[in-house]
């Protein structure tokens with residue numbers, strides 16, 4: 601056993617008391633809500649992704665709601681969503697009164713496939729929501745091809761796990777109509793709660809901006825730009841999803857460093873993959889030509905021992921999470937849409953056996969050695985005995 605290590609938290613963020621200076625700088629101005637700091641971060645995002653549009657929001661969830669409101673997706677419309685994702689991906693569709701149409705995912709990568717999308721399209725389909733699960737990007741060119749000829753179908757990428765990843769040289773937002781990020785506490789870039797929408801459609805910026813702020817024609821920073829008060833109008837129904845400068849100020853330094861931190865995540869993830877290659881646990885396949893953002897390190901064990909495996913890890917001081925139990929298996933969706941045991945078999949199987957191990961840039965070699973040791977010494981035997989029993 602690695603000497604001295606007794607506990608490895610599931611997650612550790614990289615913010616520090618020194619970041620208080622960034623908040624302090626905002627506090628010394630009269631403007632606390634969405635102002636010039638946010639605008640400069642949006643400029644940084646546009647440059648990072650080489651796109652004409654970027655808007656900060658106060659969560660992925662509210663950013664997705666903003667996007668659905670701005671594009672007029674609502675009752676009677678269908679949005680195709682993978683069954684293996686976080687509940688928020690489907691919840692936002694429900695919240696605007698549209699219907700999430702779940703599709704199962706690829707058994708090796710757990711990503712949404714062009715074939716499943718092609719089979720799920722109806723005349724009501726208004727959008728598809730590929731999720732770049734664990735940081736690995738979906739086949740965006742294949743998905744584009746799957747909706748070719750349907751000019752009214754939008755691609756809204758759930759890029760909550762993939763800010764810094766790429767696939768065949770393209771980035772989130774390159775082939776989708778919108779890509780949405782999360783800056784939630786555990787994500788690769790975080791300000792506690794937050795997110796961003798990026799888009800290649802410059803003409804969608806005004807509708808998005810309005811939908812982000814009550815449907816108003818101008819935000820506070822623009823209303824007070826001149827010395828004299830200006831009236832605003834409300835031109836559409838919007839939500840309240842703008843990110844305050846108090847939080848936005850924590851983002852620029854992280855955006856500047858994110859590409860330098862990716863090799864650290866890669867090294868850690870590769871070390872896990874090498875260490876577990878000979879064992880009884882399954883891991884998502886890594887695609888050639890893709891650079892994963894390595895947001896989470898998910899493994900899969902026999903269903904019968906998943907919860908015991910998590911408790912065993914916790915007892916050995918190792919934090920673990922579950923990303924995710926499948927969305928259609930949640931009580932709300934299962935009862936509302938009458939889903940059964942045999943629906944979405946790949947997602948249900950993955951969701952019943954998956955657990956995630958600690959993966960973050962400040963994870964030390966000793967800490968990771970402890971995690972690997974515990975998995976090999978205590979989780980492997982659990983898996984082997986479960987596999988024997990079911991054989």
Ligand SMILES: *Cc1c(COP(=O)(O)O)cnc(C)c1O
Nearest residue numbers: 659660661686688760782783784
């Ligand atoms: C975290 C997450 C979300 C939601 O992000 P919030 O910023 O908390 O709203 C959406 N989709 C996926 C895949 C996530 O992991």
